[in-house]
Amino acid sequence: MKPFVIxxxxxxxxxxxxISPRNLVKxxxxxxxxxxxxxISEIDAVFVGNMLSGVLGNQENLGALYNDxxxxxxxxxxxxxxxxxxxxxxxHNALNSILANKYKTCLVxxxxxxxxxxxxEITNALMAAAHEEERTAGLTxxxxxxxxxxxxxxxxxxxxxxxxxxSVESHYHAAxxxxxxxxxxxxxxxxxxxxxxxxxxxxxxxxxxxxGAAALIVAGFDGKKMKRGVEVIASEVAxxxxxxxxxxxxxxxxxxxxxxxKAYEQAKIVPSDVDVAEVHDCFSIAxxxxxEDLGFFKxxxxxxxxxxxxxxxxxxxxxxxxSGGLKACGHPxxxxxxxxxxxxxxxxxxxAGKRQVEGAKIGLxxxxxxxxxxxxxxxxxx
Amino acid sequence: MLKNVGIVGFGAYLPRNxxxxxxxxxxxxKKAKDLESALCVQEKTVADFDEDAxxxxxxxxxxxxxxxxxxxxxIEAIYVGSESHPYAVNPSATIIAEALGFDSDYMALDLxxxxxxxxxxxxxxxxxxxxxxxxxxxxxxxxxxxxxxxDILEYTASSGAAxxxxxxxxxxxxxxxxxxxxxxxxxxxxxxxDGVSYPSHQGRFTGEPAYFTHVIGATHALFKKSKTQAxxxxxAVFHMPNGxxxxxxxxxxxxxxxxxxxGLVVSEIGNPYSASSLLGFINLLEQINGEKLILVTSYGSxxxxxxxxxxxxxxxxxxxxxxxxxxxxNRKRYISYSxxxxxxxxx
Amino acid sequence: MSISPVKIWRHQKIISSLLKRKGKIISWxxxxxxxxxxxxxxxxxxxxxxxxDGLRFVGQLVDWEEKDLKFGKKVEAVYRRIxxxxxxxxxxxxxxxxxx
Numbered sequence: 001m002k003p004f005v006i007x008x009x010x011x012x013x014x015x016x017x018x019i020s021p022r023n024l025v026k027x028x029x030x031x032x033x034x035x036x037x038x039x040i041s042e043i044d045a046v047f048v049g050n051m052l053s054g055v056l057g058n059q060e061n062l063g064a065l066y067n068d069x070x071x072x073x074x075x076x077x078x079x080x081x082x083x084x085x086x087x088x089x090x091x092h093n094a095l096n097s098i099l100a101n102k103y104k105t106c107l108v109x110x111x112x113x114x115x116x117x118x119x120x121e122i123t124n125a126l127m128a129a130a131h132e133e134e135r136t137a138g139l140t141x142x143x144x145x146x147x148x149x150x151x152x153x154x155x156x157x158x159x160x161x162x163x164x165x166x167s168v169e170s171h172y173h174a175a176x177x178x179x180x181x182x183x184x185x186x187x188x189x190x191x192x193x194x195x196x197x198x199x200x201x202x203x204x205x206x207x208x209x210x211x212g213a214a215a216l217i218v219a220g221f222d223g224k225k226m227k228r229g230v231e232v233i234a235s236e237v238a239x240x241x242x243x244x245x246x247x248x249x250x251x252x253x254x255x256x257x258x259x260x261x262k263a264y265e266q267a268k269i270v271p272s273d274v275d276v277a278e279v280h281d282c283f284s285i286a287x288x289x290x291x292e293d294l295g296f297f298k299x300x301x302x303x304x305x306x307x308x309x310x311x312x313x314x315x316x317x318x319x320x321x322x323s324g325g326l327k328a329c330g331h332p333x334x335x336x337x338x339x340x341x342x343x344x345x346x347x348x349x350x351x352a353g354k355r356q357v358e359g360a361k362i363g364l365x366x367x368x369x370x371x372x373x374x375x376x377x378x379x380x381x382x
Numbered sequence: 383m384l385k386n387v388g389i390v391g392f393g394a395y396l397p398r399n400x401x402x403x404x405x406x407x408x409x410x411x412k413k414a415k416d417l418e419s420a421l422c423v424q425e426k427t428v429a430d431f432d433e434d435a436x437x438x439x440x441x442x443x444x445x446x447x448x449x450x451x452x453x454x455x456x457i458e459a460i461y462v463g464s465e466s467h468p469y470a471v472n473p474s475a476t477i478i479a480e481a482l483g484f485d486s487d488y489m490a491l492d493l494x495x496x497x498x499x500x501x502x503x504x505x506x507x508x509x510x511x512x513x514x515x516x517x518x519x520x521x522x523x524x525x526x527x528x529x530x531x532x533d534i535l536e537y538t539a540s541s542g543a544a545x546x547x548x549x550x551x552x553x554x555x556x557x558x559x560x561x562x563x564x565x566x567x568x569x570x571x572x573x574x575x576d577g578v579s580y581p582s583h584q585g586r587f588t589g590e591p592a593y594f595t596h597v598i599g600a601t602h603a604l605f606k607k608s609k610t611q612a613x614x615x616x617x618a619v620f621h622m623p624n625g626x627x628x629x630x631x632x633x634x635x636x637x638x639x640x641x642x643x644x645g646l647v648v649s650e651i652g653n654p655y656s657a658s659s660l661l662g663f664i665n666l667l668e669q670i671n672g673e674k675l676i677l678v679t680s681y682g683s684x685x686x687x688x689x690x691x692x693x694x695x696x697x698x699x700x701x702x703x704x705x706x707x708x709x710x711x712n713r714k715r716y717i718s719y720s721x722x723x724x725x726x727x728x729x
Numbered sequence: 730m731s732i733s734p735v736k737i738w739r740h741q742k743i744i745s746s747l748l749k750r751k752g753k754i755i756s757w758x759x760x761x762x763x764x765x766x767x768x769x770x771x772x773x774x775x776x777x778x779x780x781x782d783g784l785r786f787v788g789q790l791v792d793w794e795e796k797d798l799k800f801g802k803k804v805e806a807v808y809r810r811i812x813x814x815x816x817x818x819x820x821x822x823x824x825x826x827x828x829x
Contacts, residue, residue, distance in 0.1 A: 124764035136811055136823055137775045137788045138760060138767040146758035147777055154800060199759040244777055245785035250756055398792045430791065431770055432809040437822065440808040444749060468820055477822065481808055483745040715792075724769065 003098045004229035005380065007036025007217035008342040013330030014181040016211040021053070021113040022069045024213035029070060029109065032215040040070060043217075044103035046077040049090030049110040050334035053079075055125040056117050066109060076103070083129030084282060086110070087337025088367030088376040091216065092235050098220040105220075110338030111213040122209055126333075129370040131243025142198040142206050142283060144244060144371040149200055149285035151250035156300035160200050164191040165307050166284045167204050167327055172312060174324025176355035181210050181330030205284035210330035214338035216345075230345045230363075233269075234379040236262035242373045253372035256293035260366075263377040264295070271295030274318045274379075275360040276347045278340035280368040281325040290366055291320065294377070318364070319357040322347060337367035341378065348382035383608075384562075387508045388555030389692075390518070391452065391547040393445025393703055394664045395438045396651060396710035399428040401722050403537050409719040410532055417537055422625020426540035426652025428717060429526040431725050435464045436474050438543035439524040440481045441705075446545040447482060449703050450554070452518060454483040457547065459519035461491050461507055463499025463656045466526045470576065478522065489516075496572060497621055498682025499523060500656040504546065505562055505688055511550045518549045525655035528726060530580040538624055540652030544660035556698045557667065557676075560691040561608050565600035572683035583683075592685050593623065597631045600687035601679050608691055612636030616674040619645030619662040621681035623653050631679075644669050645678075650711060663692075664707045671699040734819040747806050747824050752780035754802040757790070766812045776826055778804055789825045797828035805829055 009031025011024050019027075033040060046067055054060040063077030080090040087110030094106035114122055127135045130144060152158065168188055174180035186204060194203035221229070238258035241247055247254075264270060271294060279294065281287035291302040291311070296318060305311070311320035323329045323343040326336055344363035346352045365378045402425045404414035418424060429438070439462060447454055462475040475490035489510075493499040500523020507519035524543035529535035548559070571592035574581040597620060605611055612618070618637045620628035625648050632642045645662040654661065659680040666676065673696065679689040703709075717725070756777045763771040774790040776798075790797070791809060804826040811821040 118765075120763070120765040120768060123762065124766070127764055131787070133787050135764075136821075137825075138763060138770065138773060138812070139758075139775050139787065140760055140762060140764055142762070143758045143760045143775055147756045147775070150758065151756040195761070196759070197762050199761070201758075243787065245787050250777075432789075432791065432811070432825070434810055434820075436820075437808050437810055440748075472819075477741075480741055481745050481748065481822070713792075715794075 001099060001101060001220045001222055003095050003218055003220050003232045005216055005341060005345045006219050006229045007032040008345050009035060010179055010214040010339050010342045011212050012179045013210045013212035013332055015115045021111055025066055025109055025111050028213040028215035032217050036217040042105050043072060043075060043107045044105050045097060046075060046107045047090040047094040048079045049087035049337055050079060050112060051081055051083055051086050052125050052333060055128050082374050083369035084333050085337055085367045085369030085374050085376055086334040091338060091341055092237055092376055094218050095232060095235050106218045108216040108218055108338055110335035112332035112334045113211050114209045115211050134243055140198060142201050145283040145285050146198040146201045147244055148250050152285060155251050158303055161192060162303040163284050164188055164205060166287045167191045169306060169312055170321055170325040170328040173322050173355060174328030177324050177329060180324040180328055181208060182328045201283055207282045207326040207331035210332040212330060212332035212335045214335045214342050216338060216341055228349055230348045230380050230382055233381050234263040234266035237376045239374045240372055244371055253289050253293050255372050255375035256290060259375045259377040260294045263379050267379045273362050274364045275362055276357040277318045277320050277364040278323060278343050279320055279366040281321060281327050282331060294366060313355060322355045322357060340365035340367060344380050348380060384512050384559055386550040387511045387548060387559040389546050389557040390549040390554040391446040391450030392664055393442045393449060393545045394661055394707040394710060395442040395543040396427050397429045397433055397541050398713055398715050399430060399717050400425045400714045401428050401717050405719055406537055421537055422649055423538055423652055424649050426538060427542055428722055428725055429541035434468050434526050435466045435524040436468055436477050439478045439522045442543035442545035443478060443482050443522060445703050445705050446547050449701055450547050455485045457484055457488060457518045457520050458516040459489040459507055459510055461493055461503030462522045463493040463503045464524050465494055465496055465655055467492055496682035496684050497655045497658055498680040498686060498688055500660050501680040501688040507548050508559055511548055518547060520547050523656035523660045525657055527655045528580055538653040540654045542651060542654030542657040542661055544657045544664055555695050556701045558693045560693055562690045563600055563604045563607055564686055564688050565596050565603055566686035569685035571685055593627050593681050594631060596685050596687035597679050597681050598634060600689035601635050604689040615677045617641050617645060617666055618677040619659055619666055620679050621659040622648035622662060625649050668706050668708060732821055737819050737821050744824060748808055750780050751805045752778040754804060755779050757798055774798055778826055791825045792827045803829040
């Protein structure tokens with residue numbers, strides 16, 4: 001039994017004031033169904049990735065809610081939550097049910113509605129992904145990653161200017177993605193001149209507040225290869241301490257390292273086999289750590305490579321975040337992990353148009369929850 | 383005369399922030415020099431945004447505990463005097479005791495009597511010790527005083543805490559408490575109604591009929607009771623609402639400038655209400671040694687004065703706090719009036 | 730923001746064991762866009778501290794100056810109010826760090 005992604009759909013990400021979460025999901029699922037060629041009645045189970053519906057909107061029970069919305073009566077449905085990794089984890093759970101022969105065809109939905117609320121409320125809500133001690137200290141998510149950034153920059157003698165270069169790359173790609181929240185390039189100067197959010201991280205190094213939804217149809221098939229179906233060859237999850245005070249090393253996310261190791265072993269490949277990757281770049285430093293923890297570059301060297309263009313369309317090996325990443329495509333929390341799979345699927349099928357990574361055969365998605373408390377790495381192949 | 387009461391440990395706390403009288407004066411278009419000389423105050427302490435009467439009391443209490451070396455579970459009573467208790471109903475005393483590591487076998491009480499709530503607490507702890515009901519008791523005077531903008535009190539109302547541990551074993555005494563009296567009356571010179579942010583006062587009425595009548599009244603009563611006079615004492619400490627009143631009261635009671643000098647701290651810290659006379663007392667204790675006789679008279683509006691006779695012992699010399707009053711006095715950061723506004727109103 | 734008094738009560742029991750403990754700064758940031766409830770305090774530094782006994786702790790830094798924000802700076806745990814609660818709520822007190 002092999003799992004294949006057979007349909008994808010994604011809404012535009014951004015400040016979508018007039019689109020409700022229900023309509024966001026309807027839009028993404030309609031696209032995914034059309035893309036897959038199946039009808040909704042063939043769905044055996046629904047997995048919804050979302051973090052803040054309860055914290056911000058006082059609405060839980062999302063499995064039942066979206067079934068209701070989509071007209072899926074009686075079908076098993078689940079909300080999966082793992083902070084910013086909710087989408088990736090929803091996908092992982094769908095896969096497990098297919099591998100266990102429990103459900104054959106699954107609908108995976110990632111959705112988040114953030115802009116209905118004030119910035120301070122959102123900042124507060126996002127801290128639900130962190131440790132109590134960190135909330136008591138008045139930390140924010142940028143603050144958590146800033147603490148990691150400072151330790152990394154000290155150890156590897158990295159300047160703020162070096163760190164800012166990843167945002168430039170993200171925006172370069174987003175300019176080619178009509179669904180991105182910020183489909184335009186930015187210069188290093190603009191990043192450096194943006195205001196500090198949590199020193200040393202600046203505004204243009206932080207992913208935005210976004211609304212959006214993404215959907216996948218994932219199905220299990222024996223033997224025969226699916227036309228336009230992209231096979232999932234590994235999906236591994238690992239955890240680390242909830243809070244930063246439990247980490248032994250602030251310059252790596254062990255959860256990423258472990259999940260990646262297991263995924264590469266499962267798929268019998270090495271990092272250099274990956275042609276295209278969507279990594280978790282909630283902040284500039286997150287991307288830097290990801291590039292190294294996933295094995296693409298040696299520890300402390302990734303920024304040097306980034307500045308040389310080694311993750312950019314045309315010269316990258318791998319090309320990283322062709323969608324624009326969380327930073328430039330946007331980061332509706334629960335939707336991001338699912339969008340990453342959508343992007344990699346489109347890339348591997350050769351349907352990515354202007355942002356197509358030439359000859360992409362193997363793709364990787366990397367989705368992290370909290371400040372590294374949980375990580376999931378998926379490997380896909382055409 | 384008391385037989386079984388002495389101070390076995392003490393500790394102070396002052397916030398880091400200072401605002402100069404001149405800074406407040408320039409905001410209101412007043413002449414700094416006039417105010418500085420009228421009040422004899424140069425600057426005052428300002429509690430930070432996350433400090434209040436409880437947080438300051440905890441640090442002062444920690445300092446007293448580490449001076450004596452007692453384990454907090456041995457303290458059997460804690461009385462906390464303030465006019466800025468964070469709650470109208472919910473005792474500061476138990477919040478502070480819990481933070482300091484007391485167990486459960488202790489009496490706890492919050493007191494209020496304007497600026498003499500701390501010394502009132504000391505009288506009561508002394509009574510418990512004299513009657514051998516307890517072996518060790520802690521008293522704290524702590525305030526994060528507020529004043530109405532533009533009011534004269536704005537120049538002096540400040541923040542600070544003083545903590546004393548008292549015991550009944552003579553060999554532990556750093557200072558023996560010899561005797562005390564109080565002088566009380568119903569005199570509405572300064573007050574604050576429940577729910578109102580700032581106190582009110584009756585201007586010049588707070589002088590003669592209020593401060594002077596009670597401070598002098600209590601001290602005279604104690605002189606008479608103990609058959610002493612000003613010249614018998616080495617030092618005297620009075621409540622300091624400003625720099626002028628304690629000097630005038632001292633003068634009228636027959637004290638000389640050099641007897642008053644070490645106890646005068648108001649010029650540099652302002653008036654931290656319930657901690658005022660107690661911090662002046664601590665400043666004095668940190669500078670002297672040998673057996674000295676000291677008079678301390680507090681004043682609380684509404685009104686009353688508590689007057690005490692203390693005698694230091696030879697053991698005082700060896701008592702040291704890593705974080706002395708002087709340490710906190712020298713730890714300063716000047717703030718602007720706008721920062722002062724940001725921090726205040728945090729009762 | 731109203732915090733459960735029971736939660737505050739459980740929390741307060743650990744405070745006395747942490748007070749006066751000393752440690753060193755191992756990383757930090759300055760929060761400039763605070764979460765709800767912390768607006769009036771911003772900007773403020775938050776430090777990751779390694780206590781002398783090896784335990785690591787995250788907390789706000791108080792009574793600080795620019796020059797205190799450096800790797801290895803010695804700090805001590807102090808008792809402060811965590812946030813200003815809503816007018817009817819219980820006041821949460823807790824641990825912050827102060828440069829030595």
